[in-house]
Amino acid sequence: MIHLVCGSTGAGKTTYSQQLADEVGGMVFSIDAWMITLFGQDTPKQLTPSWFMPRVERCEAQMKPLVLRLAALRIPSVLDLGFQRKEHRDSYRSFSAEHGLDLRMHVLDVPPDIRWARVSRRNAHADQPGTLNVSRSMFDYIETIWEPPTDDEVNDTPV
């Protein structure tokens, strides 16, 4: 079983994912924590998709075999990978279909003003491990790529 936790910046994906994993006895894969721990020191001043995306892809390439092995042992995976884009969600839908895994989508739909308030609070405590400092311009940029899942994408219980 794989759980996709989906929402824009500040929706509470990582907190939700951890609670969900505790509930289902599963393992969380949080892309922000991976990127910070594995590549944080290499981050260029100007963060660009051409630097960011290949590294995210390398992380996901390493996650997938582990997710499959865990699934074979009936240990669920909670994927906290953003899933802002439909294309990204679709690729995991194909992945789960290809390997015969059950998939459940969890959508955290929180209004932007509440999310920005959370993000600003988090920025003020940026020493927390696994959290990224997200500027207002970065927040606004991510809003432009956020494609909320449509009803037919979320065939299971939405949150």
Next chain:
Amino acid sequence: MPSPTTLHLLCGKIAAGKSTLAARLARAERTVLVAEDHWLSTLYPDAIVTLEDYRERSARLEGMMAPHLASVLRAGAAVVLDFHMNTRDRRDWAKDIAREAGVDAVLHWLDPPDAVCRARLRARNAAGTHAYEVSDAMFDRFTAHYDPPDPSEGWTIERYDGAP
């Protein structure tokens, strides 16, 4: 609650046979294999050339991996960790994971003569079957830091005198 399970660890010089043994141990039921060289070569393609590069990247990988390994163990699966346990720091890191997960750890210690390791290394380099090609000079440099476990560390040890 699943019953407590085991964290399997491997100590031995380069080409002592750690990965071969790890693959064999990982054939057991409810076991997950995690191999350092595979992770490093995928995450950091072309970035690891010197011993320092290796140390720095593997420290990052340790930080990322520790909570995940504990979580797999807590979920009731055994883990075969194909990460060399050749330094005290590395073993302490692994010991913390087992403690955190509340499981037993076994240290599989491969200790064939250097000549056997070197011969295996040359064969492996020639075959190109391993994530990293390692020269004789690199073998010496890594071996200079080889610090096998001391009894005072309190490990449960399975010792292998030859290569597997």
